[in-house]
Amino acid sequence: MKAEGITAGYGDTDILHDVHLEVNDGEIVSLIGPNGAGKSTLMKAVFGLIHPRQGSIRFRDKEIAGRSPYDIVKEGMCYVPQVANVFVQLTAEENLEMGGYLLDERLLPERKERVYELFPKLRERRHQRVGKMSGGERQMVAIGSALMLEPELLLLDEPSAGLSPKLVDEIFDNIHHINETGLAVLMVEQNARKSLAMATRGYVLASGQNRVDGTGQALLDDPEVGRLYLGG
Numbered sequence: 001m002k003a004e005g006i007t008a009g010y011g012d013t014d015i016l017h018d019v020h021l022e023v024n025d026g027e028i029v030s031l032i033g034p035n036g037a038g039k040s041t042l043m044k045a046v047f048g049l050i051h052p053r054q055g056s057i058r059f060r061d062k063e064i065a066g067r068s069p070y071d072i073v074k075e076g077m078c079y080v081p082q083v084a085n086v087f088v089q090l091t092a093e094e095n096l097e098m099g100g101y102l103l104d105e106r107l108l109p110e111r112k113e114r115v116y117e118l119f120p121k122l123r124e125r126r127h128q129r130v131g132k133m134s135g136g137e138r139q140m141v142a143i144g145s146a147l148m149l150e151p152e153l154l155l156l157d158e159p160s161a162g163l164s165p166k167l168v169d170e171i172f173d174n175i176h177h178i179n180e181t182g183l184a185v186l187m188v189e190q191n192a193r194k195s196l197a198m199a200t201r202g203y204v205l206a207s208g209q210n211r212v213d214g215t216g217q218a219l220l221d222d223p224e225v226g227r228l229y230l231g232g
């Protein structure tokens with residue numbers, strides 16, 4: 001996915017100004033920056049939830065800027081929002097089935113099996129209502145539901161939000177493992193150091209503009225990035 005010259009926002013207000021972002025095959029890319037920088041807005045623009053006023057977003061050799069999320073999902077991109085990303089009244093397994101709503105029903109057992117292989121905890125708790133699950137398990141259900149469609153690129157908006165440090169590590173391990181299966185990941189994270197440590201590359205966004213980008217390690221080693229965006 002390659003986004004260039006993106007200007008986008010809400011109503012008449014532009015939040016993003018001429019922003020660029022690229023996720024190559026198999027990469028984990030971390031998008032960091034202060035609150036209100038426009039990280040979630042950029043992710044929404046990539047997934048078609050808001051339409052850029054200007055700019056291009058190419059995915060698998062097609063222009064997707066301005067297309068609907070429904071179309072973009074069919075191209076092989078899935079998005080896990082930060083909140084309201086599961087059906088709390090349904091069981092874990094029913095959530096996975098909802099995630100696979102675009103699929104031929106015959107494919108569901110095999111796809112669920114793959115998700116359970118990635119998240120053995122979910123197999124154990126597959127008949128449990130998601131509303132009764134912990135934050136970490138809910139996040140697994142949300143990610144697992146997106147994986148049902150076997151996307152090539154997975155967008156995660158703050159997957160570690162609200163989780164205890166131990167669960168943050170667990171979710172990050174899971175993301176790493178999912179990436180090793182060949183899936184590219186773009187994530188927005190408040191846990192900037194941890195996400196950069198795992199990322200192939202990272203982007204710092206502030207006030208709706210690109211500030212710095214580079215390998216995850218280069219950003220971690222950059223004293224100015226450390227001081228301004230990683231809390232010293």
Ligand SMILES: Nc1ncnc2c1ncn2[C@@H]1O[C@H](COP(=O)(O)OP(=O)(O)OP(=O)(O)O)[C@@H](O)[C@H]1O
Pocket residue numbers: 010015033034035036037038039040041042
């Ligand atoms: N639906 C919306 N309508 C109008 N303005 C919005 C909407 N969503 C976000 N904004 C505004 O857009 C700006 C960027 O918000 P965004 O959520 O993209 O930032 P962020 O970098 O993801 O921040 P955070 O880390 O706090 O989630 C903020 O000023 C926010 O108030």
